[in-house]
Amino acid sequence: MITSLTTNAANQPAKPAATPGRTITLRIKRCDGPGKPSTWQDFHVRPLKNANIISCLQQVALNPVTTDGQRVAPVVWDSGCLEEVCGSCTMVINGKVRQSCSCLLDDYAPNEGDVVTLEPMTKFPVVRDLWVDRSRVFHALKRVKAWVPIDGTYNLGAGPKETPANQETRYVLSTCMSCGCCLEACPQFNMEEQPKDWDQAFIGAHAISQARLFNLHPTGAQLERERLEVLGGVGGINDCGNAQNCVKVCPKKIPLTESIAAIGRAVTIHKVKQFFGR
Amino acid sequence: MQTATSNTTTPASPSWFEKNYFLIRRLHSLTGIVPIGVFLVAHLITNSSLLWGRAGIRPGDGEGLSLTEGGITYFQKEVTWINTQVPHLLLIEITLWVAIAFHSILGIAFALTGKTNTSRYAYQSNWRYALQRFSGYVGIAFIFYHVATLRWGWTFLVPGGTQWSHHYAVSTLTMALRGGEQWTPAGIAVSLFYFLGITLLIFHFANGLWTAAITWGLTISTSAQRNWGYACLAIGSGLMLAGWSALGVAVLVDPAKARAIEQSMLKAAPQAPLQTQVPDTDK
Numbered sequence: 212m213i214t215s216l217t218t219n220a221a222n223q224p225a226k227p228a229a230t231p232g233r234t235i236t237l238r239i240k241r242c243d244g245p246g247k248p249s250t251w252q253d254f255h256v257r258p259l260k261n262a263n264i265i266s267c268l269q270q271v272a273l274n275p276v277t278t279d280g281q282r283v284a285p286v287v288w289d290s291g292c293l294e295e296v297c298g299s300c301t302m303v304i305n306g307k308v309r310q311s312c313s314c315l316l317d318d319y320a321p322n323e324g325d326v327v328t329l330e331p332m333t334k335f336p337v338v339r340d341l342w343v344d345r346s347r348v349f350h351a352l353k354r355v356k357a358w359v360p361i362d363g364t365y366n367l368g369a370g371p372k373e374t375p376a377n378q379e380t381r382y383v384l385s386t387c388m389s390c391g392c393c394l395e396a397c398p399q400f401n402m403e404e405q406p407k408d409w410d411q412a413f414i415g416a417h418a419i420s421q422a423r424l425f426n427l428h429p430t431g432a433q434l435e436r437e438r439l440e441v442l443g444g445v446g447g448i449n450d451c452g453n454a455q456n457c458v459k460v461c462p463k464k465i466p467l468t469e470s471i472a473a474i475g476r477a478v479t480i481h482k483v484k485q486f487f488g489r
Numbered sequence: 490m491q492t493a494t495s496n497t498t499t500p501a502s503p504s505w506f507e508k509n510y511f512l513i514r515r516l517h518s519l520t521g522i523v524p525i526g527v528f529l530v531a532h533l534i535t536n537s538s539l540l541w542g543r544a545g546i547r548p549g550d551g552e553g554l555s556l557t558e559g560g561i562t563y564f565q566k567e568v569t570w571i572n573t574q575v576p577h578l579l580l581i582e583i584t585l586w587v588a589i590a591f592h593s594i595l596g597i598a599f600a601l602t603g604k605t606n607t608s609r610y611a612y613q614s615n616w617r618y619a620l621q622r623f624s625g626y627v628g629i630a631f632i633f634y635h636v637a638t639l640r641w642g643w644t645f646l647v648p649g650g651t652q653w654s655h656h657y658a659v660s661t662l663t664m665a666l667r668g669g670e671q672w673t674p675a676g677i678a679v680s681l682f683y684f685l686g687i688t689l690l691i692f693h694f695a696n697g698l699w700t701a702a703i704t705w706g707l708t709i710s711t712s713a714q715r716n717w718g719y720a721c722l723a724i725g726s727g728l729m730l731a732g733w734s735a736l737g738v739a740v741l742v743d744p745a746k747a748r749a750i751e752q753s754m755l756k757a758a759p760q761a762p763l764q765t766q767v768p769d770t771d772k
């Protein structure tokens with residue numbers, strides 16, 4: 212079993228084995244495209260052994276007939292890695308955001324007649340059905356320059372050494388897959404359809420954490436001031452309301468609230484230095 | 490700076506608000522602690538002397554006084570001292586009003602940028618996030634009522650129309666809370682509003698201390714945040730006890746009895762401020 216599956220199932224009490232051959236219902240929020248109205252449709256599925264949500268959606272795609280016998284357009288969703296490392300299959304399952312590929316039906320619908328609801332994330336524009344446009348997540352990474360600046364016209368040679376302690380702090384931060392769970396659950400992060408509004412609205416926990424990741428990188432630190440300048444401004448670190456939902460829903464268990472506090476400290480110091488002319 | 494994201498937006502030159510955003514946000518955080526929080530603590534300690542004041546009276550001065558009588562006497566002394574001896578009282582008050590107005594207006598503006606989602610994500614910290622905003626709204630209304638009625642003398646908002654007087658600090662307070670000498674339905678409502686307001690404001694302060702430590706970057710590790718959380722819980726609990734005991738004594742005391750004590754104190758020292766000058770003129 213993939214370890215992250217057990218972590219996600221950790222808040223579910225241990226359950227008896229799932230009923231084999233059971234029929235369950237997928238209740239799916241459908242939408243034909245941007246700006247179109249949403250409706251709910253139910254589909255019966257007989258989950259295979261160890262089925263995840265994606266394999267159930269594949270069954271629906273094979274035979275897209277609703278529980279009241281209507282043949283409809285197949286349900287659209289996004290996915291890639293199928294092992295919880297790409298983040299593209301993120302959706303709202305039974306009211307909570309998570310990856311659908313690592314969501315097992317044996318945990319979520321173990322009995323005959325169980326219902327699982329699937330909705331697209333609510334903080335990103337819907338492309339179609341369960342597929343959303345997460346461009347804003349990547350835009351935020353660009354804003355904080357979440358990279359190591361090594362482009363140039365000649366070989367820069369080996370970079371500075373990384374200490375094991377630093378490496379340990381950074382490793383978990385580097386596992387972020389830009390899935391958007393932390394943004395979906397954040398009360399300060401709201402839907403902004405227009406890209407022009409993205410620079411004013413709250414940037415979100417993932418970008419704050421990635422800024423920390425690259426500030427901690429010996430070469431990435433060259434861009435630290437520029438990152439802190441963005442994060443000290445409108446939509447930056449100060450817009451976090453410390454609800455700490457982000458850290459609870461992050462599938463990678465990234466200590467987002469520690470990153471938020473660390474960047475809070477860095478921005479404080481940066482601004483004080485700036486005030487005194489550095 | 491300008492290169493990275495200029496492809497998507499052509500930002501107009503930043504406004505004054507945007508340029509000073511960091512300063513404004515941190516001033517908002519700071520004013521919650523200094524001066525508002527510091528005042529709140531001092532205010533609650535003074536008020537709770539209604540309960541513990543007997544113990545604060547010097548031995549010999551309070552012979553034969555009961556717990557309540559001692560509390561009333563001590564509290565009245567404190568109030569007289571504040572209203573007659575504290576220098577620049579008006580300046581202190583104006584500072585507080587300005588700070589509270591600043592903290593409130595910005596607080597509302599910032600709170601409106603969020604959308605609570607406790608129904609989906611019912612974590613304790615998320616509830617505190619929601620409650621922090623709710624307590625702010627109620628707290629503003631409560632502080633306004635409290636100051637307008639007891640400080641600015643807007644008696645038309647007081648059931649029974651009692652005007653608070655610093656010479657009769659306890660008896661007029663009790664009557665303003667109860668709606669008269671005896672309880673009235675409106676008085677019960679006012680007293681419950683006080684209970685709610687005091688409770689929510691203390692929560693707001695204690696929880697604000699906790700979040701401020703993250704905002705400023707004082708507590709970074711999860712364990713540091715947890716430990717500081719316990720400390721804030723202790724601070725909040727202590728202040729709750731102070732606030733509730735002050736309110737409890739204030740509503741339960743017999744106004745006639747309190748008035749008798751206040752009158753005798755007033756007779757004994759009719760012009761407290763002049764008294765301090767006596768030693769000077771003696772020299």
Ligand code: SF4
Nearest residue numbers: 387388390391393461
């Ligand atoms: S921080 Fe966690 S929840 Fe947020 S985008 Fe990265 S992996 Fe997803």
Ligand code: SF4
Nearest residue numbers: 397451452454455457
């Ligand atoms: S701690 Fe900040 S970033 Fe995380 S969910 Fe709360 S408001 Fe959002």
Ligand code: FES
Nearest residue numbers: 291293295298312
């Ligand atoms: S498909 Fe990549 S995380 Fe689910």
